[in-house]
Amino acid sequence: MSERRRLSPDDRRAQLLDIAKSTVEHHGVSACTVERVAEHASVTSQLVHKYFGTRMSLLGALLEREDARYQSAIRAGLAEATSFEQVVRVFVAANLDLVSGASAIGQLRGVPELADRHADRWRGEGRGAERVLVQALAAEYVADRSTTEFVLRLGSAASIEAADIAGARSIPDRDAHIDRTVRFILAGVEALAAKRPADQREAALTS
Amino acid sequence: MSERRRLSPDDRRAQLLDIAKSTVEHHGVSACTVERVAEHASVTSQLVHKYFGTRMSLLGALLEREDARYQSAIRAGLAEATSFEQVVRVFVAANLDLVSGASAIGQLRGVPELADRHADRWRGEGRGAERVLVQALAAEYVADRSTTEFVLRLGSAASIEAADIAGARSIPDRDAHIDRTVRFILAGVEALAAKRPADQREAALTS
Incomplete structure (x- = not known):
């Protein structure tokens, strides 16, 4: 089983936002891409897109x-x-x-x-x-x-x-x-x- | 002789700017047209254009x-x-x-x-x-x-x-x-x- 099955949808959403937040704070908005967030969460980019849609929607949700x-x-x-x-x-x-x-x-x-x-x-x-x-x-x-x-x-x-x-x-x-x-x-x-x-x-x- | 011959170029220029200023202060920028300034100075619009060029140049000079x-x-x-x-x-x-x-x-x-x-x-x-x-x-x-x-x-x-x-x-x-x-x-x-x-x-x- 991949790691992503271990978190509830709410917890996964919160985790992805936490990673996005940390990325923005330490490396700037431009560094905060779907790929980077996915990589740090050890999930696929597709999963991040499934939760938030586009990169801009992810930033908006954050x-x-x-x-x-x-x-x-x-x-x-x-x-x-x-x-x-x-x-x-x-x-x-x-x-x-x-x-x-x-x-x-x-x-x-x-x-x-x-x-x-x-x-x-x-x-x-x-x-x-x-x-x-x-x-x-x-x-x-x-x-x-x-x-x-x-x-x-x-x-x-x-x-x-x-x-x-x-x-x-x-x-x-x-x-x-x-x-x-x-x-x-x-x-x-x-x-x-x-x-x-x-x-x-x-x-x-x-x- | 028309009135405009009575003023030196410097005085005429100053007079036209004074009229433009008063018009802006009392009636707003949009009311300050070459025609209105000319009318109040009892000169032709052509003379105002000769002194300042366009209406915008007149406002800029003011x-x-x-x-x-x-x-x-x-x-x-x-x-x-x-x-x-x-x-x-x-x-x-x-x-x-x-x-x-x-x-x-x-x-x-x-x-x-x-x-x-x-x-x-x-x-x-x-x-x-x-x-x-x-x-x-x-x-x-x-x-x-x-x-x-x-x-x-x-x-x-x-x-x-x-x-x-x-x-x-x-x-x-x-x-x-x-x-x-x-x-x-x-x-x-x-x-x-x-x-x-x-x-x-x-x-x-x-x-």
């Missing part, structure tokens, strides 16, 4: 899975965040990972054929993120609607720029890069929005 | 003049600036004016045929701006090269975002919009770079 996983990770991070600063940190880290050339998402989003569906998946997520940020800010700061929108838009632009800086070269210390980005944004927010007194803050968080 | 004027205004503003904050303010205001739909530059830069040469004219200016910002920051703050580049890039991204916010709708108070943008950026810079003591600051400015 990006879809990674997008979904990453969105779950963001939601988990937000669920654990107990301050505006921690919420900002989740988004700054997410921007960094999403554009990083070292991540499969960061590389696959640059494939023209996959870009539109990737952008669609993140568009809704972006609106959700905005709501979370608005609520987290309102819990700790006094700011009218215009100021809230203003600081969140400037903060987002700063976060994306910080991710682009990291994406363009290798940042020696990811955590330090996230930290200084968060500090820049927080200082900007606090320059324009007054911090609530501690008693009012609790009230806003529990309401 | 954008070139406005770019040069605006770059002179920026340099004058920078020559008068005596603090990092004032330098930042000059660039924030420039970004705002350049993308504003109310300005001739803001509208003409959106014309595909004119975009490349406009971008070329501002590319060198951008490099000069970076040098000025680095020097002005170093005169007042202690920051290593990496931190300097980081805060200036995040600050620039914030400034461009603020300009886009203003460009997308009418901002009731231009000065207040500039002011809050400068405050956001300055706070971010000061979160990451230490302010020099006053005596060291003077030394840096006069060296």
Whole structure:
């Protein structure tokens, strides 16, 4: 019996995507071919085609899975965040990972054929993120609607720029890069929005 | 004698560009035709063609003049600036004016045929701006090269975002919009770079 009979269809699919992901991360999108994935999985190219169709469909399935996983990770991070600063940190880290050339998402989003569906998946997520940020800010700061929108838009632009800086070269210390980005944004927010007194803050968080 | 004989070629050229500018600002690029400019100048369309060639050449000449004027205004503003904050303010205001739909530059830069040469004219200016910002920051703050580049890039991204916010709708108070943008950026810079003591600051400015 060949090895491929040992895995369930779900496990085989996951295995092939794992191999594709690892190939993209270590050798780039162009190296991720059906033949290479098949070889590493010790199966035939025909089997990979049977699971995913074309090479582009395989790459699309991988990006879809990674997008979904990453969105779950963001939601988990937000669920654990107990301050505006921690919420900002989740988004700054997410921007960094999403554009990083070292991540499969960061590389696959640059494939023209996959870009539109990737952008669609993140568009809704972006609106959700905005709501979370608005609520987290309102819990700790006094700011009218215009100021809230203003600081969140400037903060987002700063976060994306910080991710682009990291994406363009290798940042020696990811955590330090996230930290200084968060500090820049927080200082900007606090320059324009007054911090609530501690008693009012609790009230806003529990309401 | 027709009116057109009363102006020197330089004055006629300037008059036609002034009329074109006013037309773009008040009625949009598409309203700015050779015929309309000629009519407002009480000259023939042939004369306008003689001065500028095609309609697109007229628009290109207008954008070139406005770019040069605006770059002179920026340099004058920078020559008068005596603090990092004032330098930042000059660039924030420039970004705002350049993308504003109310300005001739803001509208003409959106014309595909004119975009490349406009971008070329501002590319060198951008490099000069970076040098000025680095020097002005170093005169007042202690920051290593990496931190300097980081805060200036995040600050620039914030400034461009603020300009886009203003460009997308009418901002009731231009000065207040500039002011809050400068405050956001300055706070971010000061979160990451230490302010020099006053005596060291003077030394840096006069060296």
